[in-house]
Amino acid sequence: MKVKLKVWRQENADAQGGFEEYEADKVNPNMSFLEMMDVVNEGIIEDGGNPIAYAHDCREGICGTCNCMIDGKPHGPENGVTTCQTYMRSFKDGDTITVEPFRAKAFPVQKDLITDRSALDKIQQAGGYVTVRTGSCQDANNLPIGKDIADLAMDAAACVGCGACVAACKNASAMLFVSAKAGQLNLLPQGAPEKDKRVLNMVAAMDEAGFGNCTNQYECSAACPKLISEEFIAKLNRDFIGATLRKNFQAKALD
Amino acid sequence: MNILNALFKTSLGKKVIMAVTGLILVGFVIGHLVGNLQIFSPPEKINAYAHFLQSLGGALWAIRGFLLLTVVLHIWSAISLVLENKAARGAEGYAGQKTLRASFASRTMKWSGLIVLAFIIYHILHFTTKHAYGPELFMVDLHGEQVLDVHTMMVLGFQKPLVSIFYLVAIALLSIHLSHGISSMFQSVGLRTRAWSNCLNKIAVIVSVLYFLGNAAIVGACLTGAVEVQNAKVKAALAACQADCEVCESRIASIN
Ligand code: HEM
Ligand code: FES
Numbered sequence: 001m002k003v004k005l006k007v008w009r010q011e012n013a014d015a016q017g018g019f020e021e022y023e024a025d026k027v028n029p030n031m032s033f034l035e036m037m038d039v040v041n042e043g044i045i046e047d048g049g050n051p052i053a054y055a056h057d058c059r060e061g062i063c064g065t066c067n068c069m070i071d072g073k074p075h076g077p078e079n080g081v082t083t084c085q086t087y088m089r090s091f092k093d094g095d096t097i098t099v100e101p102f103r104a105k106a107f108p109v110q111k112d113l114i115t116d117r118s119a120l121d122k123i124q125q126a127g128g129y130v131t132v133r134t135g136s137c138q139d140a141n142n143l144p145i146g147k148d149i150a151d152l153a154m155d156a157a158a159c160v161g162c163g164a165c166v167a168a169c170k171n172a173s174a175m176l177f178v179s180a181k182a183g184q185l186n187l188l189p190q191g192a193p194e195k196d197k198r199v200l201n202m203v204a205a206m207d208e209a210g211f212g213n214c215t216n217q218y219e220c221s222a223a224c225p226k227l228i229s230e231e232f233i234a235k236l237n238r239d240f241i242g243a244t245l246r247k248n249f250q251a252k253a254l255d
Numbered sequence: 256m257n258i259l260n261a262l263f264k265t266s267l268g269k270k271v272i273m274a275v276t277g278l279i280l281v282g283f284v285i286g287h288l289v290g291n292l293q294i295f296s297p298p299e300k301i302n303a304y305a306h307f308l309q310s311l312g313g314a315l316w317a318i319r320g321f322l323l324l325t326v327v328l329h330i331w332s333a334i335s336l337v338l339e340n341k342a343a344r345g346a347e348g349y350a351g352q353k354t355l356r357a358s359f360a361s362r363t364m365k366w367s368g369l370i371v372l373a374f375i376i377y378h379i380l381h382f383t384t385k386h387a388y389g390p391e392l393f394m395v396d397l398h399g400e401q402v403l404d405v406h407t408m409m410v411l412g413f414q415k416p417l418v419s420i421f422y423l424v425a426i427a428l429l430s431i432h433l434s435h436g437i438s439s440m441f442q443s444v445g446l447r448t449r450a451w452s453n454c455l456n457k458i459a460v461i462v463s464v465l466y467f468l469g470n471a472a473i474v475g476a477c478l479t480g481a482v483e484v485q486n487a488k489v490k491a492a493l494a495a496c497q498a499d500c501e502v503c504e505s506r507i508a509s510i511n
Contacts, residue, residue, distance in 0.1 A: 006350075008350075017347070019350065069349060069352070071351070071353070072349065072351040072352050072353035073353045073355065098350055098351060100349060100350055103344055103345055103347060103348060103349050104343060104344060104345055105342060105343050105344065105345035105346075106343070107345075108345075109347075168352075168355065170340070170352075170357065170362070171339075171340035171343055171344075172340070172343035172344045172345070173266075173340075173343070203265060203266070203267055204265070206266070207265055207266050210342070210343060211266075211343055212339060212340040212342075212343030212344070213266040213269065213270065213336045213339055213340055213343075214266075214270065214443075215336075215340070215361060215364070215439075216361065216435075216438075216439040216442045216443065217356070217357035217358070217361045217362070218356055218357070219354070219355050219356065219357050221356075222355035222356045223355055229449060230442070231447075231448055231449045231452075233442065234441075234442050234445045234446070234447045234448060235445060236267075236445075237267055237270070237271075237442070237443055237444060237445035238444070238445025238446070239445070240265075240267045240445075241267075241271065241444065241445065244258060244261040244268075245258070248257060248258050
């Protein structure tokens with residue numbers, strides 16, 4: 001099959017970017033989208049040009065590195081998959097495919113389709129972890145966790161931090177990411193002691209990074225390659241209200 | 256971070272303001288509709304109701320102040336959130352961004368809200384301060400007391416097609432606003448879960464449709480003549496006016 005690509009090209013973070021058109025012929029429908037891009041890049045290199053820069057790592061849908069907007073949807077037309085797991089059979093012969101970087105003030109473009117998503121790392125550093133004691137490991141089954149809670153926490157933990165939620169959101173809000181990262185720990189006994197602090201600090205870091213606000217449209221959840229539910233956003237809202245109230249009305253030890 | 260800081264300075268706090276003020280306003284507009292549906296009862300009913308509200312005096316002003324504060328906070332958080340959302344996309348937007356599941360109502364909240372705001376201002380000028388009200392205001396006897404004839408005021412007010420159409424358009428937009436707002440406010444305070452989100456969405460749509468129909472019934476009934484002026488003096492004057500329009504104004508003006 002044959003497709004036309006309209007790809008965003010931008011030399012570096014400060015350069016002015018623009019769309020360029022490329023032809024990809026002799027595309028095998030069973031190539032992944034990134035393999036097709038590799039073939040296009042080989043052609044560009046043969047012609048003495050600069051290959052299209054795009055991010056990727058595992059190419060098996062588990063690292064969340066390979067992000068770009070494909071025809072207006074993060075990761076392309078299919079539901080619940082990353083770009084690297086999108087195959088050319090999802091497109092029709094003769095299609096023109098528009099490929100652009102994720103757009104958010106907090107995700108500046110570095111080159112072509114590659115964005116800097118360290119804003120998400122900053123949110124994680126603000127509270128997306130549990131403080132654990134080092135030393136010998138705990139006895140197995142020392143901390144009983146119900147299966148329903150374990151399953152729910154696992155749903156949240158499926159987040160690969162790709163940023164598709166931000167890209168798809170009309171407001172470039174990172175709420176689905178933050179709610180998944182906070183939720184996976186808040187649900188479990190290991191995360192409970194630091195729950196309030198985690199929620200307040202992660203929300204503060206999210207606001208600080210310049211992400212937008214949630215308008216409850218759930219585009220994030222529809223675009224998420226891991227199909228994370230907007231229910232975690234409701235949980236984050238609830239936990240935030242609880243944490244704020246407790247912070248103000250709970251007795252505190254002297255400093 | 257104290258509570259006020261959390262409410263007014265964080266993204267989630269502003270959404271809580273939006274949701275709580277939205278809930279208060281929903282409560283108000285539904286109560287307001289139920290009060291106004293008394294137009295379908297004999298005129299004494301709604302005139303007595305209006306007279307009761309007027310007689311509240313200081314309490315009425317307290318309620319008005321509270322509602323004004325609510326609207327101001329709702330609009331303040333709306334503007335603040337919308338501006339932040341615009342900035343968050345960055346200087347370079349998308350060539351194309353698909354809409355995956357966001358409803359029409361959710362994508363037009365700021366526009367439906369803005370037109371509703373224009374309507375609220377007109378509505379207050381129309382029936383509260385009566386600056387934008389055409390016909391004279393009439394007094395009527397209620398159990399031996401002279402009270403404002405709100406029934407006649409409403410019927411004559413809605414007999415003007417342009418006014419009625421504006422009311423219907425504004426009410427339709429408010430209903431669209433609420434079809435997203437009523438489920439959205441539960442999400443904003445963390446009370447919307449997958450277990451009942453479908454049910455909640457349906458409740459929001461049903462409440463919004465009923466709200467529209469209730470208001471449309473009032474406006475429509477006055478416009479089509481299903482509810483008529485029942486003030487005897489006004490009725491007689493209006494009947495005479497059909498015969499000669501020339502002296503109509505002075506005749507109606509001489510009733511009080
Ligand atoms: C006066 C002008 C108004 C403006 C400019 C306005 C604007 C807005 C905006 C921008 C939102 C946020 C939408 C979102 O998050 O997606 C919103 C939400 C809402 N509005 Fe309004 N609105 C107005 C009047 C009203 C009125 C009169 C009512 C009720 C009768 C109302 C009820 C609601 C509710 C329930 C919400 C949902 C709250 C939430 O998202 O948590 N609004 N409004
Ligand atoms: S490259 Fe790792 S998820 Fe696509």
